[in-house]
Amino acid sequence: MTDVKDKTAPQDAPMQQKNYTGYKSFSYLEPGKDYKVYPLAQELNRVQSRRPEVTPEQEARVRRLFQEQLMISLHDHCFVAPEDLSQFLEFRRWGRDFTGYEGLSVSGLDAVFDNLMNGTAMITSRGGWKWDDIIYDLGMRLSDIAHQDMVVLCRTTEDIVNAKKNGQIAFIVSIEGAAMIENELDRLDILYGLGVRCLGIAYSEGNQLGGGLKEPRDGGLTTFGRQAVKRMNKLGIAIDVSHSGDQTALDTIEVSDKPIFITHAGARALWNSNRLKPDDVIRACAAKGGVIGIEAAPHTTLTEKHSRHTIESFMEHFEYCVNLVGIDHVAFGPDVLFGDHVGLHDALTEALSIGASRGHLSYDKVPFVDGIENPAEAFPNIVRWLVAHGYSDEDIGKAVGGNIMRVLKEAWYK
Template sequence: MTNIIDGLQCGHFDRDSFTALQSAGLSGVVVTCGFWEGTVESLDSLGRWRDLIAENSDVTTIALTPDDIVQAGRDGKVAAILGYQNANLFEGRIRFVELFAELGVRVVQLTYNNQNELAGSCYEAEDSGLARFGREVILEMNRAGMLVDCSHVGNRSTLDAIEASEKPIAVTHANADSLFAHKRNKTDDVLRALGETGGVIGCAAYRNITGDHYCKSIENWCEMVARTVEIAGIDSVAIGTDRSHNFTAPDYAWMRMGRWTRGIDYGAASAARPGKAPPPDWFLTLQDMDKIPNGLRSVGFSEEEVEKIAHGNWLRLYRATFRNSDS
């Protein structure tokens, strides 16, 4: 079975989540520890994650280095890579970057759905670009061993981040806007810039940003991956499904509206299709991730290319960015 690393999932993981991912052949997954939470709430979340993983240590472990992910695969476990989908956990304090890195956080997104003091979001009418503080945070993340994620970041700010970072960055869960037009997806110039600098995009399987056609079958989704490779290059495309676990209506409300509005915000959904998006037709259960390697083969990828997309490209990027890595 080909090992798989998923660049981002979210939701309320439990033992069943990890055993399902284990059976699908995952050796690693970036888990979302928070969206809008500040420092103390983010610390609370880390505490809960540590408890969950300790209680299920026979099937999962926390990964601090790429070698931890490789070892988890050898042991038949799923390595949880701790990440946040917003920079609120730092609360404007540059020194908190290093502190959270020392607590095991390895992936942080500069912004979520709103502009913040670091950069512009994909949903703002105007993308402000990277702020001075954003540049400082990126350099501190480089130094501390955190991967910079720009999945919900605006295209201009993402290009700024690629230029500002001393290490390659990621778009952990999005698709090419030229293949399915959506504010959450990335323009071809962003994807080419990722490819030119060693960055990686994790192709998403979230219907709202993937579209019904690419969700219809594993072959269609893998064809989308192949077309993304044509833009970014074979070394810069991986998997970032954006799969959610055990989410209910209040969870979607928090994810989309947080504490910043009294109104209704649909996030990547719309008034015509509110609420939870149906999963892809080929991805009804977590175990269905085991279809991905053969799906990639079916659209013409070689064994070497399947390995890169399934896990190799993420491992290369983690080795280039994580603290305590071998290279």
């Protein structure tokens, strides 16, 4: 590990030393016999993504910050996609998501809110969001994680702190929508018992709890949704409204006794898309102590100034939200993965409600989001950008993890 005091620290060295031994997902099984093999995408250097320019002195400061501060991604999918995305739905029916351990080992992350496969866990249904599929997806992923030591299941804020100390990464199980609980309130308790610590109200489509962002009319949080919010408060499940309709989001913020997250979004004031949040929702979230994580999935956080999606347009949303509600209420939820994210969106347009996520302005389609393409490069480049743009150590610490920890200490049971 390069000494952070060395002002000529090589930029290709890992941000932090993690306990990675070379483990690959499901290597305790026999490929081709225990499961069907699908060639997977390259985790590192799949594309020529550029990093923000920093001086050697600034790079040394970046590396110091990674040692001193908690680095927490509020929203990602740390799986490795298959190379041939035309086979993706068949691949998904096996229920085996391959975690990108190699990529995570150089990401600098201490904790990540990983959102599994959500509605694309189509093991028993082509529609997704079925209870059995979600449980199957969760159990299979955690079985793999249990067979290695670098990534550890996270249940408490203390687990995050310990993961950093031990050269590990805390895996925070998150699910983007609650459709699978149907009208069964106690299923929230089951999810909590299985390790889920963050749950969205709705994923684009409306459900028993409330309206999603693609619904033509958002009736807000239902009576059952209000009960579910209160139950999540009691259990210690953090609440997410990233994909919820505006009224449902506002209702959730009002009803919740605890601060909530908008784990991955941006500012609609910069780009007219339902996938992004209007100022009143962002303000309401912050007023109750909550945090918005800035999103980087392809073609989401665009701006009129930057209609080609790169880290620059992503960070324009960050700065807008900081100016709107203050640095204490903004974080990062890149929503990235290992593989061709744009191709995956093309293959899963209906399942992921991509149409509802696109803005109403013209934009340049990109093959990948330059500078923030996958979990391995996201936080290193985010911190480089913040350092290069003169942010203080204190403010960077808040944005990359401190704000999230503050909310978790209120929202979680412990």
